[in-house]
Amino acid sequence: xxxxRWLKAIKDALAVPDNKGKVVYQVxxxxxxxxxxxxxxxxxxxxxxxxxxxxxxxxxxSDVRAPKVVQMLSNSAVELCWWMEGSQDQFRLLAKxxxxxxxxxxxxxITSSLQGFSITALDEAGEESEDEGDRLGTDGKYDWEKKRxxxxxxxxxxxxxxxxxxxxxxxxxxxxxxxxxxxREVPNLEDLKTDEDRKNYETALSNFAMVVxxxxxxxxxxxxxxxxxxxxxxxxxxxxxxxxxxxxxxx
Amino acid sequence: xxxxRWLKAIKDALAVPDNKGKVVYQVxxxxxxxxxxxxxxxxxxxxxxxxxxxxxxxxxxSDVRAPKVVQMLSNSAVELCWWMEGSQDQFRLLAKxxxxxxxxxxxxxITSSLQGFSITALDEAGEESEDEGDRLGTDGKYDWEKKRxxxxxxxxxxxxxxxxxxxxxxxxxxxxxxxxxxxREVPNLEDLKTDEDRKNYETALSNFAMVVxxxxxxxxxxxxxxxxxxxxxxxxxxxxxxxxxxxxxxx
Numbered sequence: 001x002x003x004x005r006w007l008k009a010i011k012d013a014l015a016v017p018d019n020k021g022k023v024v025y026q027v028x029x030x031x032x033x034x035x036x037x038x039x040x041x042x043x044x045x046x047x048x049x050x051x052x053x054x055x056x057x058x059x060x061x062s063d064v065r066a067p068k069v070v071q072m073l074s075n076s077a078v079e080l081c082w083w084m085e086g087s088q089d090q091f092r093l094l095a096k097x098x099x100x101x102x103x104x105x106x107x108x109x110i111t112s113s114l115q116g117f118s119i120t121a122l123d124e125a126g127e128e129s130e131d132e133g134d135r136l137g138t139d140g141k142y143d144w145e146k147k148r149x150x151x152x153x154x155x156x157x158x159x160x161x162x163x164x165x166x167x168x169x170x171x172x173x174x175x176x177x178x179x180x181x182x183x184r185e186v187p188n189l190e191d192l193k194t195d196e197d198r199k200n201y202e203t204a205l206s207n208f209a210m211v212v213x214x215x216x217x218x219x220x221x222x223x224x225x226x227x228x229x230x231x232x233x234x235x236x237x238x239x240x241x242x243x244x245x246x247x248x249x250x251x
Numbered sequence: 252x253x254x255x256r257w258l259k260a261i262k263d264a265l266a267v268p269d270n271k272g273k274v275v276y277q278v279x280x281x282x283x284x285x286x287x288x289x290x291x292x293x294x295x296x297x298x299x300x301x302x303x304x305x306x307x308x309x310x311x312x313s314d315v316r317a318p319k320v321v322q323m324l325s326n327s328a329v330e331l332c333w334w335m336e337g338s339q340d341q342f343r344l345l346a347k348x349x350x351x352x353x354x355x356x357x358x359x360x361i362t363s364s365l366q367g368f369s370i371t372a373l374d375e376a377g378e379e380s381e382d383e384g385d386r387l388g389t390d391g392k393y394d395w396e397k398k399r400x401x402x403x404x405x406x407x408x409x410x411x412x413x414x415x416x417x418x419x420x421x422x423x424x425x426x427x428x429x430x431x432x433x434x435r436e437v438p439n440l441e442d443l444k445t446d447e448d449r450k451n452y453e454t455a456l457s458n459f460a461m462v463v464x465x466x467x468x469x470x471x472x473x474x475x476x477x478x479x480x481x482x483x484x485x486x487x488x489x490x491x492x493x494x495x496x497x498x499x500x501x502x
Contacts, residue, residue, distance in 0.1 A: 027289075028277070035345070036279035036281045036287050037330050038278075038331070039343060075287075077287060078287060081277045092289065092290060165502075170483075170501060171501045172499070173499055173501050174499070176478070177478075178499075179502060219421075227428075227430035248425070249422060250416055250419065
């Protein structure tokens with residue numbers, strides 16, 4: 001079993017100089033009224049399990065208080081639309097969204113009951129991931145909390161500060177200036193100096209959720225090719241017989 | 252009544268040099284299984300009704316045979332996510348999608364029964380639009396077919412050819428080379444020379460749907476501002492007392 005061709009295609013596209021910085025995709029979700037929503041999110045990397053490299057995951061993040069978390073918990077089906085303008089590639093990834101909140105979050109029970117197939121496989125294998133070093137927990141399972149903290153540590157100080165806003169994203173506030181009273185930067189763990197820094201770091205970490213996408217259908221359109229090309233990859237089978245079926249389709 | 256502030260904001264953002272060419276957004280829809288989908292679409296312009304400039308519409312297009320048309324007909328709620336990387340502005344537009352198919356399309360009855368408020372207002376006023384000249388039909392109503400043909404005429408020949416593919420977008424085909432046997436360019440009306448050109452033009456036009464989005468909630472995030480700004484615009488009221496409520500919210 002090896003890394004699927006669609007992931008190689010995404011990484012190849014990301015390596016095209018004209019696609020520099022194109023690490024964002026739009027994530028579509030459905031709310032409880034069956035109304036769709038979409039917003040831009042940053043891809044924070046991939047998880048490629050050693051024992052199941054054919055089932056890679058994509059990592060993003062959210063404030064636990066954001067509406068998209070509620071939406072993903074009530075309907076975990078999402079579609080990522082990754083448009084790489086430079087090479088004119090569009091990747092659409094139909095996926096199951098897994099929310100990884102802080103261990104003591106009230107969301108933890110819900111998220112545990114909803115976890116997807118790859119997540120479970122990774123849990124049970126309890127192994128390190130190929131790309132990014134050891135995350136084996138003391139219980140022999142994959143250490144999601146360690147990974148969540150690493151992703152959090154990888155953020156810029158200004159971004160990290162966004163998770164210690166005193167109100168949830170989208171809440172009414174009185175003026176554009178109000179956020180200037182909120183923490184503007186939260187340093188990395190090793191650069192925390194004051195008690196306030198440490199308090200802000202903890203607050204931000206407590207509002208920080210990792211979002212892990214497990215794709216099961218990919219639609220790749222290559223508008224940079226003449227004639228245009230379009231390929232679908234569909235996950236078939238279950239457990240260790242999972243494989244990807246590839247089909248050329250009309251662009 | 253005047254053009255809403257959110258439309259001015261979109262047009263201002265589009266005019267920023269670093270946003271050159273950023274005329275695409277991702278359109279999120281929901282299918283009959285309540286699974287979300289998102290794909291990149293090109294914005295083909297705005298319609299600003301003279302008697303109701305506060306209710307502007309956005310124009311895009313689709314192949315009538317595309318799955319998104321089925322999705323928009325079964326659930327007309329969509330969200331457009333318009334990320335303008337240059338200025339770091341994100342506009343999310345919750346909207347009602349209106350499909351404008353060819354007049355003789357089997358979809359016509361469905362689409363007519365689903366049309367939104369602005370569309371009806373424009374129909375009844377039967378007036379020209381502010382930006383783009385007279386489209387008053389002989390029956391005193393807005394001439395949607397005329398507009399559909401104009402948008403079609405505005406396409407590049409290679410794009411226009413995509414609508415005369417012999418199979419629907421997404422249908423399985425045998426090889427990447429197969430589309431090279433299909434028409435590669437369909438000229439503008441005045442440049443049609445051969446019978447084949449004329450046939451292809453008619454085929455493409457018969458598969459071409461205009462998609463008109465009627466926004467009712469806009470979420471504008473300005474990541475280029477420090478502190479970041481976020482503003483919501485919500486359509487309130489009905490008929491000629493419709494207005495936009497503006498609220499500053501936490502970014």
